Amino acid sequence: METQTISWPAKDLSRIPFAMYHSPEVYAQEQERIFRGPTWNYLGLEAELPSAGDFITTVIGDTPILVSRDEQGKVHALVNRCKHRGAVLRREACGNAKDHSCIYHQWRYSLAGQLESVPFQRGMKGEGGMPADFDKSKIHLDELKVEVYKGIIFATFSAQAEPLLDYLDAPVVYEIDRLFAKKIKVLGYQRQRIFGNWKLYNDNVRDPNHGGLLHMFHATFGLYRLSQVGGAKLDRKHRHNITFNQLGTDDAEANAGYSDTKKVFQSEYQLRDTAMLQNKKEFADPVTLVILSVFPGVVFQQIANSLCTRQIRTRGLNEMELYWTYFGYEDDDQAMTDHRLLQANLCGPGGYISMEDGEAVEIVHKASFTAQDQHAIVEVGGKGEIRDSGNLISEMPVRGFWSYYCELMGIEPGSAEMAKQAAAQTPLQKAAA
Template identity: 35%
Template structure:
């Protein structure tokens, strides 16, 4: 267990209404986040079950900055291993996905079965009776490092912790309601994936989707076509200890008078209206952005469904993997609509590209050498509210962050 942070890491007296510069720039803080958050009592999203339809199928994922292999064994059970050979530390798998009967290290060809057990060591008896593994070598002590696995309605989570709470308790009832709203037990199918680098601290990306205020200001496309406006029906739901939250909103599909995006006398029109065509699927909202501690963004916007997995790289960058999905038995026309809207919301879409640029700008500005504190004064409290102009979900996140990090 790491020691308490020293006097150099004092949180501002204003609490969660001020965020100190060092949480975005300091590598010692980043290392502590890996230990206290990702490698501790957290359920980490790693894949969708439908990405592993057959025994031997695997896909690479990550927990924090540690690569993992998510695979299906011979009995159909999902396994999650650290992507590291226990011999000399080489990465076991390099291809993003595949199918194996054995996992074989490319360095010395140690082989592991689909349950992660060491089953083969070349030259273990040496050559001509000379050399080989010593008498002290015990193959059963050198299996792959295996993580705890939990699944809910086709979504796979993994944890390094031996004391982690069951997944339903970890989510809590308020968040589980929104999770089950989309992942309701129907079989899923993957319809596309994006992967790209964000040149900002991983928490900036998580904050961004807990931030209702910027969506109607930075994303002119949203406001112009009435998809996200500051005056529309809104619900901010924050789990009791703050770590998870949902932003639920109902699009009006009408322009907001006086907005900066309508000053050209409404001359902007979509060449293809299908980009925002919406077939109602869920009650209560046309969009729900769920952030599950520590680093999953579960997005339902119009008919687009996507898991956005944020992988911390270091204190000033992260990688975001988008897994767009649909229901396996849905009509082909609905799947086509989801694919089209994936291009609206995806890595280079008319919305996300704004975020990519602004988060890089935030990281650069925060990294200036002078002392600095981010300001979170919109709205009241750290919990639920029914209005758009609030930063309560971000404050809730940092309420829990401070507790875990002992800051």
């Protein structure tokens, strides 16, 4: 479906067109207006490339990125694509090198992305090679603007992007300061392939309501229930979201709220080993879970003592990958590191909770394909103004994501033209009337 024929009947974004998850035209525009637009994109953690010559490869949307630390210690975000014929330059996930050479024709670049040598540039015996006016000094890998905050590396393609801290805004900066108050150490990675559009995961992670309904491990064993103290905070543009809760703040009365589906306090369900559920107190506040999602594609997580980043990597219209980077603090003792690694089992492709998020994205993607003239209903927590929530029974941050998304994509939800389109019934609806 073409972008201009997609209907957005609700100005407050309480209706999301299913076509937005399935349109190739929309997907192409997102790459340009969102990922290569005025957004700050997470690339990784400085702890992953501490020394000169260290590098990691990642993506911003579909664009391959090489993050490279030069001899002076400066971190560069370079498009990971040789300027010669466009081949991917670095194919490893990470490493250490003196320079970066393309496998195709061995064009060699400095750690900062400057072209340094071309094999047979002058040819042989006066024959072949590059023309005499070829100037290596004028060829540099495309470079992005980088800002590093608390050891987190962000980059943007756009000269018009706000400064990083303005983009993140105070509530997000507060949570980053809390989570990255100490020096971190990376503990490991997981990758989770999900066959669904990348925005469905953004919807998922901005929806505290599902956390206590889909994730029955959470609800049954009490790590997260909708009946607990918690809420959702948003930045001034509603594009980012912080969901938080405090385990142990509810009791069997929660069953009243859950009664339509199932009870969460059930004596027959017990874990023999409860270490997985343990929160070893390490923050000054009583918050035991924080899911901080930053537009357009990264999540920072604290679930009890499991800390990680989740990067959303697009893989075309119908597929995405979650790239999980687990971390602890440099001053953790072995017991704490072991505990964090144990709780890492909550997440990733086989995680006690994350497996279900992948499944949820896939079943929405699959079923909504044949309903592209219809809309998702997003009203839990209220309609109208998008605001913070003092409880977890809300999906308001989902509307926040879409409001900034529409701003960047040039979509005006609820405009007269859109409303007219929405009013026009489909043949099926006419037949049913």
